[in-house]
Amino acid sequence: MNKISVWKTIATRITRDIAKGHYESGSKLPSEAELSKQFSVNRHTVRHAISALVEDGLVYTKHGSGTFVATKSIRYNVGKRVRFHQSAQALGHNANKRILNLSTRAADDEERKALKLRKGTEVHIFEGIGLIAGMPISHFIAAFPAKRFPDMLENLSQNSSITNSFKVVGITDYTRTLTRITSVIADTTTAKNLNLKTGSALLRSISINSDMDGKPIEYGRTWFSGDHIELTIEN
Amino acid sequence: MNKISVWKTIATRITRDIAKGHYESGSKLPSEAELSKQFSVNRHTVRHAISALVEDGLVYTKHGSGTFVATKSIRYNVGKRVRFHQSAQALGHNANKRILNLSTRAADDEERKALKLRKGTEVHIFEGIGLIAGMPISHFIAAFPAKRFPDMLENLSQNSSITNSFKVVGITDYTRTLTRITSVIADTTTAKNLNLKTGSALLRSISINSDMDGKPIEYGRTWFSGDHIELTIEN
DNA sequence: AAACATTTGTCCGTATGTATT
DNA sequence: AAATACATACGGACAAATGTT
Numbered sequence: 001m002n003k004i005s006v007w008k009t010i011a012t013r014i015t016r017d018i019a020k021g022h023y024e025s026g027s028k029l030p031s032e033a034e035l036s037k038q039f040s041v042n043r044h045t046v047r048h049a050i051s052a053l054v055e056d057g058l059v060y061t062k063h064g065s066g067t068f069v070a071t072k073s074i075r076y077n078v079g080k081r082v083r084f085h086q087s088a089q090a091l092g093h094n095a096n097k098r099i100l101n102l103s104t105r106a107a108d109d110e111e112r113k114a115l116k117l118r119k120g121t122e123v124h125i126f127e128g129i130g131l132i133a134g135m136p137i138s139h140f141i142a143a144f145p146a147k148r149f150p151d152m153l154e155n156l157s158q159n160s161s162i163t164n165s166f167k168v169v170g171i172t173d174y175t176r177t178l179t180r181i182t183s184v185i186a187d188t189t190t191a192k193n194l195n196l197k198t199g200s201a202l203l204r205s206i207s208i209n210s211d212m213d214g215k216p217i218e219y220g221r222t223w224f225s226g227d228h229i230e231l232t233i234e235n
Numbered sequence: 236m237n238k239i240s241v242w243k244t245i246a247t248r249i250t251r252d253i254a255k256g257h258y259e260s261g262s263k264l265p266s267e268a269e270l271s272k273q274f275s276v277n278r279h280t281v282r283h284a285i286s287a288l289v290e291d292g293l294v295y296t297k298h299g300s301g302t303f304v305a306t307k308s309i310r311y312n313v314g315k316r317v318r319f320h321q322s323a324q325a326l327g328h329n330a331n332k333r334i335l336n337l338s339t340r341a342a343d344d345e346e347r348k349a350l351k352l353r354k355g356t357e358v359h360i361f362e363g364i365g366l367i368a369g370m371p372i373s374h375f376i377a378a379f380p381a382k383r384f385p386d387m388l389e390n391l392s393q394n395s396s397i398t399n400s401f402k403v404v405g406i407t408d409y410t411r412t413l414t415r416i417t418s419v420i421a422d423t424t425t426a427k428n429l430n431l432k433t434g435s436a437l438l439r440s441i442s443i444n445s446d447m448d449g450k451p452i453e454y455g456r457t458w459f460s461g462d463h464i465e466l467t468i469e470n
Numbered sequence: 471a472a473a474c475a476t477t478t479g480t481c482c483g484t485a486t487g488t489a490t491t
Numbered sequence: 492a493a494a495t496a497c498a499t500a501c502g503g504a505c506a507a508a509t510g511t512t
Contacts, residue, residue, distance in 0.1 A: 003506090005481090033496075043483095045481060047498090061498090064495080064498095066495095183438040184418075201436050203418040238488090242500085266476075267477075277502070280500060283499085283500090299508030299509035302478080476511090479506075483502080486500080487497105488498075489497080
């Protein structure tokens with residue numbers, strides 16, 4: 001069955017302890033030797049766990065000194081609440097959506113990973129075309145955990161605003177935890193959706209929105225027409 | 236002395252070989268057993284090196300199958316204090332620059348507007364190619380107010396680091412006040428600079444850096460190869 | 471299908487180096 | 492100077508996933 005490795009369980013144990021406030025921000029964890037004694041494992045196993053936490057940015061190590069709980073405030077606060085629609089509206093443009101597809105299906109690997117779902121879990125899919133002043137500007141596909149938001153599709157079909165739909169289910173605020181942007185060439189279907197020639201430049205944005213507890217609630221992919229859109233990040 | 240660990244030298248060796256095109260994208264690396272024999276080290280040492288490359292996103296491993304060269308692009312963090320060089324280094328890649336042009340001339344309209352300069356004011360121009368592991372990744376043009384930074388060009392020619400050059404003139408800290416990203420198609424000259432075909436997708440980033448008083452000190456334009464770069468915004 | 475070889479993943483143990491306290 | 496703590500490197504053994512015969 002699902003055998004979980006020792007180092008992973010130790011990593012989650014430490015993570016949990018930190019989350020619980022067992023260790024304060026900036027405080028020193030027990031030494032590797034101590035931890036290995038506590039968990040009755042080899043020191044290397046503890047090191048493996050700690051190394052994973054370092055990667056996550058949860059702790060950091062200081063050679064000869066110890067392992068310390070990282071302070072959260074170091075992280076960059078750029079683009080936390082940047083939404084494209086908002087900025088389009090702020091520009092005074094008439095922005096709306098054309099819905100192409102509202103459905104529920106098993107999450108693919110990409111969606112599962114982003115939303116931290118188990119295999120076979122279902123997601124709601126919200127696909128459409130973003131319009132500004134009647135011009136097709138973007139093609140988007142958004143995925144939401146179906147179990148957590150049973151009525152999402154109905155809400156979306158009525159008001160077609162993701163933010164508002166989240167509000168209905170009690171999520172009044174959420175932040176973008178990841179934005180990844182690449183430049184790609186339009187294939188035939190995307191080009192057709194956006195009224196472009198095949199081979200045009202597109203901005204592809206992949207984003208993850210999370211609730212205030214840090215749980216991912218939306219995985220979005222958007223293709224913007226490169227001719228019409230600029231992504232602006234202001235501090 | 237500057238003692239470099241064995242696993243690190245192995246990691247850079249493999250990185251270099253991949254950059255050189257020794258291994259194709261998606262192809263399998265020699266097995267851990269083979270590599271450890273090649274480098275005359277323990278298998279664990281090779282594993283340590285590979286693990287670092289996996290973190291960098293340069294390769295990925297498949298349990299029971301092998302280690303493969305990732306087709307993945309290099310992530311570039313756009314953040315308040317994140318700079319190209321830094322983020323590339325943070326990824327463990329060997330990043331440096333090739334200078335194409337250092338000169339002083341009257342600012343064009345775009346530069347004047349961004350740097351808030353009067354008509355006819357001069358700017359220093361710093362143009363070059365950004366390299367990661369020897370591969371051309373970006374083409375950049377940076378403009379600085381000449382009057383405020385008289386010795387900028389000399390500094391840049393010596394250490395070729397913008398951050399360090401600012402330090403020399405007393406600017407120890409500055410933040411990115413604007414980042415604007417669009418997708419464009421490579422023209423012939425840019426394509427040539429970046430070893431791409433004309434018509435490839437590019438990410439064009441326009442940025443303004445300002446000192447702690449909010450005065451703009453740098454106007455930068457960068458064209459990233461869309462194949463190799465992802466812009467990532469994390470909170 | 472089943473047995474086998476290959477390859478990565480996990481875990482243990484030991485020793486030594488290097489930075490900090 | 493000594494003790495403590497993390498970093499590196501070696502070695503061995505078995506598990507788990509994959510590919511081949």
